[in-house]
Amino acid sequence: MCGIVGAIRANHNVVDFLTDGLKRLEYRGYDSSGIAVFNGEKIKRVRRVGRVQLMEDAAKEKGLFGHIGIGHTRWATHGGVTEPNAHPHISGGLIAVVHNGIIENFEEERTRLQGLGYEFESQTDTEVIAHSVKHEYSLNGGNLFEAVKSATQNFHGAYAIAVIAQDNPEEMVVARMGCPLLIALGDQETFIASDVSAVIAFTRNIAYLEDGDIAVLRASGIEKLIDKTGNPAQRKVKVSELSLASLELGPYSHFMQKEIHEQPRAIADTAEVFLDGGFEPENFGENAREVFNDIDSIKILACGTSYYSALTSKYWLESIAKVPTDVEIASEYRYRDVIANPKQLIITISQSGETLDTMEALKYAQSLGHKHSLSICNVMESALPRESELVLYTRAGAEIGVASTKAFTTQLVVLFGLAVTLGKMRGHISEEQSHAYTEELRQLPGSIQHVLNLEPQIAAWAQKFAKKDSALFLGRGIHYPIALEGALKLKEITYIHAEAYPAGELKHGPLALVDENMPVVVIAPNDNLLDKVKANMQEVGARGGELFVFTDLDSNFNEGEGVHVIRTPRHVGILSPIVHTIPVQLLSYHAALARGTDVDKPRNLAKSEIGRASCRERV
Ligand code: GLU
Numbered sequence: 001m002c003g004i005v006g007a008i009r010a011n012h013n014v015v016d017f018l019t020d021g022l023k024r025l026e027y028r029g030y031d032s033s034g035i036a037v038f039n040g041e042k043i044k045r046v047r048r049v050g051r052v053q054l055m056e057d058a059a060k061e062k063g064l065f066g067h068i069g070i071g072h073t074r075w076a077t078h079g080g081v082t083e084p085n086a087h088p089h090i091s092g093g094l095i096a097v098v099h100n101g102i103i104e105n106f107e108e109e110r111t112r113l114q115g116l117g118y119e120f121e122s123q124t125d126t127e128v129i130a131h132s133v134k135h136e137y138s139l140n141g142g143n144l145f146e147a148v149k150s151a152t153q154n155f156h157g158a159y160a161i162a163v164i165a166q167d168n169p170e171e172m173v174v175a176r177m178g179c180p181l182l183i184a185l186g187d188q189e190t191f192i193a194s195d196v197s198a199v200i201a202f203t204r205n206i207a208y209l210e211d212g213d214i215a216v217l218r219a220s221g222i223e224k225l226i227d228k229t230g231n232p233a234q235r236k237v238k239v240s241e242l243s244l245a246s247l248e249l250g251p252y253s254h255f256m257q258k259e260i261h262e263q264p265r266a267i268a269d270t271a272e273v274f275l276d277g278g279f280e281p282e283n284f285g286e287n288a289r290e291v292f293n294d295i296d297s298i299k300i301l302a303c304g305t306s307y308y309s310a311l312t313s314k315y316w317l318e319s320i321a322k323v324p325t326d327v328e329i330a331s332e333y334r335y336r337d338v339i340a341n342p343k344q345l346i347i348t349i350s351q352s353g354e355t356l357d358t359m360e361a362l363k364y365a366q367s368l369g370h371k372h373s374l375s376i377c378n379v380m381e382s383a384l385p386r387e388s389e390l391v392l393y394t395r396a397g398a399e400i401g402v403a404s405t406k407a408f409t410t411q412l413v414v415l416f417g418l419a420v421t422l423g424k425m426r427g428h429i430s431e432e433q434s435h436a437y438t439e440e441l442r443q444l445p446g447s448i449q450h451v452l453n454l455e456p457q458i459a460a461w462a463q464k465f466a467k468k469d470s471a472l473f474l475g476r477g478i479h480y481p482i483a484l485e486g487a488l489k490l491k492e493i494t495y496i497h498a499e500a501y502p503a504g505e506l507k508h509g510p511l512a513l514v515d516e517n518m519p520v521v522v523i524a525p526n527d528n529l530l531d532k533v534k535a536n537m538q539e540v541g542a543r544g545g546e547l548f549v550f551t552d553l554d555s556n557f558n559e560g561e562g563v564h565v566i567r568t569p570r571h572v573g574i575l576s577p578i579v580h581t582i583p584v585q586l587l588s589y590h591a592a593l594a595r596g597t598d599v600d601k602p603r604n605l606a607k608s609e610i611g612r613a614s615c616r617e618r619v
Pocket of ligand 1: 003073077078079102
């Protein structure tokens with residue numbers, strides 16, 4: 001996912017905003033960037049492959065200035081990473097466009113536009129937007145809004161776009177379909193961005209666009225806005241409470257490190273709803289009691305790290321709440337024949353709330369007759385909660401590192417709260433047990449802080465990992481998904497090949513990989529499966545594998561030849577998977593440091609939105 005920004009400022013140059021905003025969107029992943037501004041005479045453009053800083057330096061050198069402009073960080077989907085493919089794209093020297101997303105029918109559109117005499121300078125899908133808008137603009141005698149409206153009717157796919165015209169330098173037209181876009185309103189200045197981090201240094205008054213919206217903007221604000229039906233609409237202006245400090249590194253070296261260390265706070269904030277309000281269905285929405293009484297099973301749809309939080313929660317939902325739970329990767333579900341069950345609650349999990357596959361999977365489930373849905377997201381009012389019947393937000397705050405950390409552990413808190421809530425409603429949990437769970441939740445941030453204090457020991461292990469090409473992660477039961485998450489973190493940010501297995505599966509295949517070059521991480525808390533895990537470790541030891549064991553203080557493990565042990569300070573029962581996530585996050589982080597990779601922006605990966613944190617109504 002790339003980022004787009006734009007600005008119309010009556011009394012200021014827009015270039016500083018555009019470059020600053022793009023830098024703040026860098027976490028989304030990008031390979032090139034560019035801006036286009038109208039300098040009073042012409043639209044001037046600067047584009048560069050590589051870091052935004054290079055583009056900014058070039059813009060300064062060229063002395064770019066203007067009161068209206070657009071900018072883009074590209075994450076190439078169509079056409080290589082080259083300067084001609086970088087945005088903005090310009091048609092006929094007149095219309096400049098930035099685009100986030102994919103125009104699926106770009107080939108037909110390109111053929112159509114070539115037939116009309118348009119020449120293409122790039123291999124991108126985006127260039128069809130520029131020519132198509134230009135074509136409509138010329139036909140309708142210079143109405144940019146109508147031109148964008150007609151052009152977008154021809155596009156299939158996902159987009160957030162911003163368009164300016166050289167002969168109409170007071171206006172910008174924006175449109176959104178499937179990709180996030182917001183408008184930020186200042187005093188005689190109006191901004192647009194893919195997310196709030198790009199604008200809050202300038203203004204906190206934010207209106208979020210919805211799918212199908214098209215808007216005309218001027219320095220004075222939103223001139224006109226229509227929704228997907230083509231009718232005039234209004235979008236509420238909210239005041240973002242995201243703090244600028246949350247977007248800065250502070251004393252940390254990387255956002256990932258900062259976010260790992262923020263987990264005690266993020267978890268305490270997320271747990272507050274259950275600690276203050278009890279395990280009550282109303283935490284999930286006004287009619288949640290009714291919905292939860294109507295369901296007979298759960299299906300969770302998610303991608304990546306969120307999928308692993310879903311897998312973990314299956315253990316809680318089936319053991320605590322006794323609700324049959326099925327977990328599926330959203331991008332698989334959305335394309336297969338499914339047997340729908342209107343009594344099944346569909347849960348979607350996504351940090352951003354905008355994950356496209358998860359969103360499409362939810363829509364698919366709804367189209368098949370699933371009527372009950374709950375979303376668990378970190379970004380207020382994002383697409384998934386808007387489409388869902390119920391929602392409970394994690395309160396992780398902005399997560400800027402591409403590799404998810406605090407979003408994962410806070411999702412687990414919400415899912416645990418859901419399991420206890422359903423367990424209580426269904427009479428599987430006594431008041432006393434519910435108090436015990438509350439107490440465990442209350443103590444969780446403290447337990448996590450203790451694990452964070454083990455960072456130096458884990459960093460020392462990481463030095464060894466950094467020299468390896470592969471690693472194996474083992475866990476059993478509810479800790480198996482944590483092994484999966486550990487392997488994912490390691491491959492995402494260190495590029496070391498890593499796989500996770502339920503420890504009992506070793507002898508059915510992966511044991512063949514084990515030798516002295518294959519470090520094996522074992523998540524071995526002191527639970528009812530500990531003896532089984534120990535037996536699996538013997539199998540590894542006997543093949544010369546080096547074991548790195550994360551266990552609890554009260555389990556008796558001995559260090560020895562080829563066996564390294566780190567003890568988390570105390571056994572934390574049912575919430576143990578959350579506590580045992582922290583060591584694998586730290587291990588990956590320090591291994592990445594040792595290998596010198598770009599921790600916060602791993603190659604080829606990106607993130608859709610960092611967190612809209614809290615917004616309040618504007619009075
Ligand atoms: N599909 C467009 C391209 O490849 C936009 C990609 C993006 O969202 O950065 O240029």
